[in-house]
Amino acid sequence: xNIDEIQENIIQSFDEIEDWMDKYQLLIDMGNxxxxxxxxxxxxxxxxxxxxxxxxxxxxxxxxxxxxxxxxDTVIVKGLVYLLLKIFSGRTPDEILKADLYFIERIGLxxxxxxxxxxxxxxxxxxxxxxxxxxxxx
Amino acid sequence: xxxxxxxxxVRKQFPILEQKVYGQPLVYLDNAAxxxxxxxxxxxxxxxYFGQNAxxxxxxxxxxxxxxxxxxxxxxxxQHFINAAESDEIIFTRGTTESINLVAxxxxxxxxxxxxxxxxxxxxxxxxxxPWQMLCERKKMHLKVIPIDDNGCxxxxxxxxxxxxxxxxxxxxxxxxxxxxxxxxRQMIELAHSQGIPVLVDGAQxxxxxxVDVQALDADFYAFSSHKIFGPTxxxxxxxxxxxxxxxxxxxxxxxxxxxxxxxxxxxNKIPFKFEAGTPDFIGTAALAExxxxxxxxGLDKIAEHEKQLLDYxxxxxxQVKGFQLIGKIPERHAIVxxxxxxxxxxxxGLLLDKLGIAVRTGSHCAQPLLERLGMDTCVRASFAFYNxxxxxxxxxxxxxxxxxxxx
Numbered sequence: 001x002n003i004d005e006i007q008e009n010i011i012q013s014f015d016e017i018e019d020w021m022d023k024y025q026l027l028i029d030m031g032n033x034x035x036x037x038x039x040x041x042x043x044x045x046x047x048x049x050x051x052x053x054x055x056x057x058x059x060x061x062x063x064x065x066x067x068x069x070x071x072x073d074t075v076i077v078k079g080l081v082y083l084l085l086k087i088f089s090g091r092t093p094d095e096i097l098k099a100d101l102y103f104i105e106r107i108g109l110x111x112x113x114x115x116x117x118x119x120x121x122x123x124x125x126x127x128x129x130x131x132x133x134x135x136x137x138x
Numbered sequence: 139x140x141x142x143x144x145x146x147x148v149r150k151q152f153p154i155l156e157q158k159v160y161g162q163p164l165v166y167l168d169n170a171a172x173x174x175x176x177x178x179x180x181x182x183x184x185x186x187y188f189g190q191n192a193x194x195x196x197x198x199x200x201x202x203x204x205x206x207x208x209x210x211x212x213x214x215x216x217q218h219f220i221n222a223a224e225s226d227e228i229i230f231t232r233g234t235t236e237s238i239n240l241v242a243x244x245x246x247x248x249x250x251x252x253x254x255x256x257x258x259x260x261x262x263x264x265x266x267x268x269p270w271q272m273l274c275e276r277k278k279m280h281l282k283v284i285p286i287d288d289n290g291c292x293x294x295x296x297x298x299x300x301x302x303x304x305x306x307x308x309x310x311x312x313x314x315x316x317x318x319x320x321x322x323x324r325q326m327i328e329l330a331h332s333q334g335i336p337v338l339v340d341g342a343q344x345x346x347x348x349x350v351d352v353q354a355l356d357a358d359f360y361a362f363s364s365h366k367i368f369g370p371t372x373x374x375x376x377x378x379x380x381x382x383x384x385x386x387x388x389x390x391x392x393x394x395x396x397x398x399x400x401x402x403x404x405x406x407n408k409i410p411f412k413f414e415a416g417t418p419d420f421i422g423t424a425a426l427a428e429x430x431x432x433x434x435x436x437g438l439d440k441i442a443e444h445e446k447q448l449l450d451y452x453x454x455x456x457x458q459v460k461g462f463q464l465i466g467k468i469p470e471r472h473a474i475v476x477x478x479x480x481x482x483x484x485x486x487x488g489l490l491l492d493k494l495g496i497a498v499r500t501g502s503h504c505a506q507p508l509l510e511r512l513g514m515d516t517c518v519r520a521s522f523a524f525y526n527x528x529x530x531x532x533x534x535x536x537x538x539x540x541x542x543x544x545x546x
Binding site: 020021024025028052053073074075076077 | 160482483484485486488489490493494500501502516540544545
């Protein structure tokens with residue numbers, strides 16, 4: 001599946017749910033299913049600091065593809081991390097850099113993209129693209 | 139007429155409380171961050187802009203005279219509200235933060251030298267920390283911090299030990315913005331004064347919840363914000379004793395604060411104008427006066443009683459919530475319930491409460507050193523005003539129960 005097909009799948013699974021709290025329940029379940037990040041990567045150089053929550057992210061590059069591992073201290077942000085990894089991990093730098101991430105708005109979680117410092121989500125997206133660019137140029 | 143506090147009729151004065159968010163009636167429990175405005179305050183702003191707008195203290199025309207009278211009447215209203223000795227001791231600023239910065243600059247210039255100390259406490263808002271750090275850096279001084287116990291109560295004996303001739307000022311919050319704990323100001327100020335040390339009180343979290351008498355407290359400076367007492371944003375108050383104000387240099391230069399301006403030498407206006415450079419927010423100050431009248435009409439004793447009942451009810455109900463952990467076991471708490479839900483990040487709690495129509499604050503509440511001292515990064519804070527009801531608490535309790543179940 002390409003990036004847009006995965007986005008459509010995600011949108012569909014959220015669209016099937018009507019109640020807001022149930023949408024968040026799905027996000028929480030996704031967050032809880034995210035594998036924990038290896039402790040060695042939970043260091044300041046991998047940290048994206050938000051005002052209220054923190055995200056750690058680690059990227060590696062194998063055979064032309066970027067692999068991400070990440071974790072957050074809040075379960076809801078972890079759910080968002082889970083979705084981003086599903087979309088981006090294992091993609092080529094070009095796929096990541098060209099991707100138009102529309103799913104967040106479509107599933108009604110746009111507030112997480114606000115430029116406030118409340119969570120590290122927007123910064124995490126930027127950081128993933130930075131990694132992709134760095135690997136592409138390396 | 140004998141008036142009984144009737145929360146339902148009071149709420150009618152706050153149209154914002156009638157709205158729904160995410161399809162749920164709004165429960166607003168973020169009053170320590172900012173309060174909602176009654177109709178009379180917003181009407182005052184509208185009336186002023188549509189009928190009375192002209193710059194103050196300058197022109198001879200009628201509109202300017204009316205605007206000036208309203209602005210100066212607001213000063214008198216504030217004077218009476220906190221029982222200052224005279225209205226010249228009331229300086230209008232943009233908020234508590236600016237009031238404290240003004241003192242940190244002007245008091246610092248007049249009274250502080252290298253090696254001197256400023257004393258604050260561990261429970262201060264960043265606004266009552268950073269201006270003093272800046273002063274200390276500018277003057278090569280030292281910032282000393284009064285410790286608190288594990289519950290968040292100030293350690294009075296430790297405070298007494300920190301007082302010395304080097305201390306030039308004690309800057310202390312009246313009520314903690316995170317814990318709601320009230321500091322023993324009378325005893326603290328008496329002790330500071332016995333050693334000749336003046337005291338600044340950050341009253342941001344106190345004025346909307348209790349009757350404040352700056353003369354009875356014998357505070358040398360008292361700062362608060364209009365927006366936390368049902369008035370407009372962008373207006374603040376600094377009360378200061380006349381003798382101190384007269385010895386302090388101006389904070390900012392410009393119009394209004396001058397007496398005579400010549401390129402060789404400028405002389406400054408008398409207080410309070412010496413500290414009010416530029417056109418003041420004269421419409422905001424008139425609206426603040428309206429807010430203070432609104433509070434006085436209800437009566438701070440009735441407000442305090444209602445909020446105490448709400449607080450007791452909240453603690454009883456919330457303690458029944460699985461995993462509810464109240465932060466700080468303190469004897470005298472004002473209108474604030476800080477808490478954690480065991481095993482759930484406060485960001486997640488706040489976000490889901492929002493989806494259930496309940497506005498609270500999460501995070502470090504601009505008091506990182508305090509949270510660090512209590513061993514946490516963030517917490518959830520529910521804070522009340524007189525328009526909150528026991529139904530609001532019931533909604534909060536039900537929502538927390540529901541959220542707790544989502545994570546198990």
